[in-house]
Amino acid sequence: MKIKDFDYYLPAQLIAQEPLPQRDSSRLLILNRDTGKITEVVFKDIVKFFNREDVLVLNNTKVFPARLFVQRKTGAKIEILLLREVSKGKWQALIRPARRIRLYEELFFKNNSFKVKVLERDPQGKWLVEFSPSEIKDLISKQGLIPTPPYIKKELKEPQRYQTIFAKQEGSVASPTAGLHFTPQLLSEFSSLGIKIVYICLHIGLGTFRPVKAEEVETHKMDEEYIEVSPEAAGVINSAKREKKRIFACGTSTVRALESIAFLKEELIQIKPFSGFTDLFIYPGFKFKIIDSLITNFHLPKSTNLLLVSAFAGKEFLFQAYDYAIKNKFRFYSFGDAMLIL
Known part of the structure; x- marks a missing residue:
């Protein structure tokens, strides 16, 4: 599999240089894998795509001034x-x-x-x-200063806007940016509708943001990143899997954490409580065991994040969505818009 096949052209003016005034006012592109349809809504309407007792998994890592x-x-x-x-x-x-x-x-x-x-x-x-x-x-x-990606040229006036509202465990050098769109009001709405919210931790490091330089995707080696999943979080997710409720992962870091600790128990895929390191590299051909839907931002060409999302959505479908987003002037990358893959 060639990394050059995961390249695309993005006009520089579509790279978001600062966050929107309201976190949940970003645009949200909906990719339905069953129907092949691509639609869009405002992020605050994301709750409409959840059912009661579905589980939303968030990464509560916090960026430190590295x-x-x-x-x-x-x-x-x-x-x-x-x-x-x-x-x-x-x-x-x-x-x-x-x-x-x-x-x-x-x-x-x-x-x-x-x-x-x-x-x-x-x-x-x-x-x-x-x-x-x-x-x-x-x-x-x-x-120390909060690190921001090199494609953000504008000085970050409010460093807290590069943190999620639920950031708790300090240790990341990059933000889990899919989580930046959530507000306290939106999370309250999820809870009031009977949607379960679970927090796990993956400290984002070099493994996530190091570019893939190998020509052959399969030869790329991921750097280790630390993950922590509590017994309580594992219990909620495992209960949902038994009851055939959907697991919505917010961000590629959350996906890597959950899929790293999946195991088969009595013919049912479960996860185990865990604290330690993972170097799991997800690219097309990977068989997902835990997650059913994915919330994610738009990612850099030829990046490990783009490979992971391609594995989940299907490369052709994902690149159709990227074409749509570019033509319709979505905002890209860390402070940009998001997508929900169902």
């Missing part, structure tokens, strides 16, 4: 994007510009005594760095 700026002894400025802490004071990170960085080099913060030592670099371009002092929680909160 961008830090340091300098070399020469005074040259360096940006560090923290990915995750692997042991006390030691972090996986991306560094740019990385061209002249040397192993065991020390980098400095301009206005405090913290130092960062560069320890190693792996073949995928991730660095291991060590902070001194090792406790950097205050440093991150005071000097």
Whole structure:
């Protein structure tokens, strides 16, 4: 399977540079896999496509201020994007510009005594760095910036708009953007109609946003990302599966979390409570075991997210929907519009 077959052209003016004033006023493209029809509504009307006792699964990860700026002894400025802490004071990170960085080099913060030592670099371009002092929680909160994707050129005036309203567990370097459309009022409407809401966690890292560089899709290797699914969440989902209620996953991160922990029990697919890492890579040909419907934003060409959604919707049908969205000037990517695949 060639990654070039998952490319498409998007006019730059369709890349949303800022969120709409009202979260749930985005457009929502409806893809019905049974009928092959493509229609559109406003996101706040999404509840009309649910039945009583269906389950909506949301990712409650929270983006942390992972961008830090340091300098070399020469005074040259360096940006560090923290990915995750692997042991006390030691972090996986991306560094740019990385061209002249040397192993065991020390980098400095301009206005405090913290130092960062560069320890190693792996073949995928991730660095291991060590902070001194090792406790950097205050440093991150005071000097770190919320990372936004490179295609967003406009300064984010309200950082909380890159967080979902239910963000709780800090650890992501990118937002689960399908969840950005939900408001407290909309979630209350779901609950009042007997639709169950379940929260799981997948901390979005390099696995989600690293582009696929391999020519053959199957040879791409996903980076690990941390997931956490509580016994309570697993219980609600498993009960719904037994009763043949539908599972609506909000976002590709939620899909990866749920499908990573599916197993067969007494001829019924279930999930298990879990905390740990997944490197599950979903692309066309994957057999979905847990989810029945998917809420997602529009994704970058040749990305792992686009491959996952192609696997669920069918590549041809999905690209028809993308053509429709482009012709009808939908807003794309993180702050853009959404789709619901039934």
